[in-house]
Amino acid sequence: MGKIEARQYERSPFNAFVEVWHPEMGAFEWNARDISEGGIYVRTGNSPKPPVGTILRVRLKRHSGLINIEPLPMRVVHHQSDGIGMVFLPQEENIIDTAVAV
Numbered sequence: 001m002g003k004i005e006a007r008q009y010e011r012s013p014f015n016a017f018v019e020v021w022h023p024e025m026g027a028f029e030w031n032a033r034d035i036s037e038g039g040i041y042v043r044t045g046n047s048p049k050p051p052v053g054t055i056l057r058v059r060l061k062r063h064s065g066l067i068n069i070e071p072l073p074m075r076v077v078h079h080q081s082d083g084i085g086m087v088f089l090p091q092e093e094n095i096i097d098t099a100v101a102v
Helices: none
Strands: 017-022 026-035 039-043 055-062 072-080 083-088
Touching: 017 039, 039 072
Parallel strands: none
Antiparallel strands: 017 026, 017 055, 026 039, 039 083, 055 072, 072 083
């Protein structure tokens, strides 16, 4: 029997670079595959995947420039073979080490 997906938001293809920071893992630049009102899926390539539950600071950019200047807090919610899914967090849920400068 197939897996049933219970998505809250419709996904749309999204071609952008995704700059990701974590105080212990460092910085990465990945490629977005799709986006929705609730989150984004990124292809991580050969980079290590942050564990599910990890909070990252994320900036999105296209060839024309940054989409968001201030990094957004996002939580890793699942892994697939080629990347990770992340959800947007409200600013008040930004529990990543605030003392760490981005």
